[in-house]
Amino acid sequence: MPTPSAKDLSVRIEQHVKNARFIGKLSVDMAQKKMQQMCSSSKGASPKVDSVQTNATEPSNKMPMPNYDSLTAMEIVTALKGCPPSQVLEVFNYENEHRQRRTILKAASPSNA
Numbered sequence: 353m354p355t356p357s358a359k360d361l362s363v364r365i366e367q368h369v370k371n372a373r374f375i376g377k378l379s380v381d382m383a384q385k386k387m388q389q390m391c392s393s394s395k396g397a398s399p400k401v402d403s404v405q406t407n408a409t410e411p412s413n414k415m416p417m418p419n420y421d422s423l424t425a426m427e428i429v430t431a432l433k434g435c436p437p438s439q440v441l442e443v444f445n446y447e448n449e450h451r452q453r454r455t456i457l458k459a460a461s462p463s464n465a
Contacts (some may be wrong), residue, residue: 371408377464380426380430381426383423383424383430383431384427384430386429387417387423387427387431387434387435388431389430390418390431391431391434391435391436392434394423397441406418414446415446416439416443416445416446417431417443418440420443420446420451421454425453425455425456426455428443428456428459429455429459432459432460440460441460441462443456443460444456444457444460444461444462447460
């Protein structure tokens with residue numbers, strides 16, 4: 353079997369990178385859509401903005417969103433844009449007590465509300 357040239361390898365690598373970007377974008381888009389659907393379905397059950405706590409509460413093992421621990425930080429941050437303030441606070445509290453990812457904490461911070 354002949355050894356591929358540098359040009360052939362470069363073309364193949366470029367195609368793999370394009371495929372990976374496409375698959376990644378598709379995955380993020382699907383996760384965004386699911387998160388927005390989950391957030392919009394929970395809006396009716398959320399308390400008024402005035403009654404939302406603005407400080408961290410005691411630790412909770414209940415995930416603030418379905419499959420939360422399997423989502424990337426960017427997927428969660430994107431999903432927060434369509435969530436009611438009470439759910440954003442739940443994300444902040446949960447993340448603060450568990451993984452403490454700065455990206456999520458910053459996006460869900462009560463001072464950003």
